[in-house]
Amino acid sequence: MSGLIKFLFLLVLIGFIGVVIFIQAALLGDPKSNFNQTTRFTLAKYSIFRTIFRLHNAGDARGQYFLRSGPIAISWLKPYSQNVDRPMLETFAAEITKQTGRKVNISFGGNLKEGNYEIADLKSEKLEALIQKPEGSSLVVFFVQDYTPREADELSTTYGESGILISLDSHQKHMQSYGGTIESYLLSSLLHEFGHQLGLEHNENSNCIMNARAGTGYSYLSSFGKSAPETFCPFEEKQIREIKLKLEN
Numbered sequence: 388m389s390g391l392i393k394f395l396f397l398l399v400l401i402g403f404i405g406v407v408i409f410i411q412a413a414l415l416g417d418p419k420s421n422f423n424q425t426t427r428f429t430l431a432k433y434s435i436f437r438t439i440f441r442l443h444n445a446g447d448a449r450g451q452y453f454l455r456s457g458p459i460a461i462s463w464l465k466p467y468s469q470n471v472d473r474p475m476l477e478t479f480a481a482e483i484t485k486q487t488g489r490k491v492n493i494s495f496g497g498n499l500k501e502g503n504y505e506i507a508d509l510k511s512e513k514l515e516a517l518i519q520k521p522e523g524s525s526l527v528v529f530f531v532q533d534y535t536p537r538e539a540d541e542l543s544t545t546y547g548e549s550g551i552l553i554s555l556d557s558h559q560k561h562m563q564s565y566g567g568t569i570e571s572y573l574l575s576s577l578l579h580e581f582g583h584q585l586g587l588e589h590n591e592n593s594n595c596i597m598n599a600r601a602g603t604g605y606s607y608l609s610s611f612g613k614s615a616p617e618t619f620c621p622f623e624e625k626q627i628r629e630i631k632l633k634l635e636n
Contacts, residue, residue: 411440428586432634448548449586453631455524458490459483465530467498469555475570479577482618483526486585486627504531506552525549526584528577532556543576551580575615586630587623595620 410430413422430436432450437443452459461480465471480491526549533556537544542561543553553576562569578596589599596616619627 407439428634443547445545445548445580445583446586448584449630450634451524452487452489452585453634456489457524458492459487460492460494460525462525462527463493463495463530464497464499464527465495466501466532466555468501469530469532471530471573472570475574478617479574479581482578483581486619486624499529499531502532504529504534506534506536506546526551526581528553530555542572543580545580545583548584551577551584553577571617572615574617578617578619582619582623585627587626590622592620592622595623597623 410426413420413426417423427442428446428449430440431442431447432454437447461476461483463471463476476493480493483489483491527546528551529546530553533554534544534552537554537557541554542557543551546552553573558569558572558576562572575596582597587597590597591599594616596619
């Protein structure tokens, strides 16, 4: 009997390893695949699967943002020489509350070095430790002078499932040709990247935060004239409600 038990245990173990390998391979496949658009985010709802399968890309924590309770802590980091408009940050926090239904606490996490910032430095300088656990209960925004690697016309990017990088130099450079305030464009970039954290993809609606040209400099700014959207458009709000409903079911 003990031999049979060992055999069955071995079969179960082999089967488990096979499933893990299959899932891991699927996760590394086409981001647009049905598996990555559905099963991935079902798995990501559970911390144990997020750990096993290393689900730490933009959008993977959507379940944590929507399904957890309690406040979301936003930690802002910037170069000492830069001032970031507090009302703009509060407007961003209010939009997060509107979309997730959760209170947002704002804190300043410290100063970053001046000049160019290697994205890899986020790990080497252990700034990732500022991203609190559990996932979906914190968001870290890095207002850096500039960062690399960065596409020539890129203004901002996501970092993992709960980080946002903003290139201040890039925003200031593009603002030289436009009226309005830089805070408006910073807010639009922040919302665009947070939209990715909630699971939104790009769209082609020129009046929406998640417009495919958002965050890419001239083409983005020119498409809005002298302003940029400062709230998610009705189309995107509908998408957010649908994402939340799927997670709750």
